[in-house]
Amino acid sequence: MTILFDIGKVLLDFDFESSLRRLIPAGDPDPEGRMRRILGDKDAFERGDISLEDYLDEAERQLGPGATRQNFIAAWRGIFTPNRPMWETIDRLAADGHRLLYFSNINPIHAPWLFEEYEVFRHFEGGTCSYLARLIKPEPAIYHHVVEKHGLVPKHTLYIDDLPANIATGEALGFRSHLYDLHRHDAFESWLAAQLG
CATH class of the missing domain: 1.20.1160 (Paired amphipathic helix 2 (pah2 repeat))
Structure with missing residues (x-):
């Protein structure tokens, strides 16, 4: 997946x-x-x-x-702190062989520094940074860019984001989407288990 x-x-x-x-x-x-x-x-x-x-x-x-x-x-x-429950999930998903990609509205102060600073990114094949794509979520164009760049089939791709507008675009384009809440990681785990069957 x-x-x-x-x-x-x-x-x-x-x-x-x-x-x-x-x-x-x-x-x-x-x-x-x-x-x-x-x-x-x-x-x-x-x-x-x-x-x-x-x-x-x-x-x-x-x-x-x-x-x-x-x-x-x-x-x-210095704005960042790890989301440890999600990191544990990422470790598990990587060990199970899932393909992991990041998809972020991000700037060149944070990237690529962030990918070198935080060990969780060792599990990621790659991804899309808005400042490099010259596009930004929730605009549909960046989702189309991600599909083409990574060869995705939206209905076979899980998408996790914390902003309702971003999720709305993802759902409109067919991604299997989850609106993430840092304070309800358990809700994400339940959704993920159902998606992975």
Whole structure:
């Protein structure tokens, strides 16, 4: 069985704001506004519409002279924590010979670093990163890209994601889809067992 996994809130939990908030100068009169400005172009960055250099330049402008590029990258990468229950499931699926692929809205600060940093990715044959595909979920075009790139048959492919809009597109295109909740891993396990028969 081929199984397509989102990364954020599925394989890894993340918290952008707590990590990035440490870079905002103390006494800033509008820390929430500054945070919105820093994250405001994230979708365009993950679609590959903004280059890494341009994104880092803008982040430095938004954060001011107290934040270095290196600190920003470290904070941006420091958002993740492993989802251990899912990692145990991945270990089992890999041992059983299933084909595992990642499918993520992701940017070049996180990838390929993330694939080298977290051991769970050793089980993955590969996958699709939005910034490389120049497409983004939930747009149908990136799902068609994934089908073609990996030779998938949607009705024979399991797809796991945490966002309802992404799952809706997956279901519309015929993927056997599950809306994942980090706090209800048991519900995923029940669904998975039923899908694998």
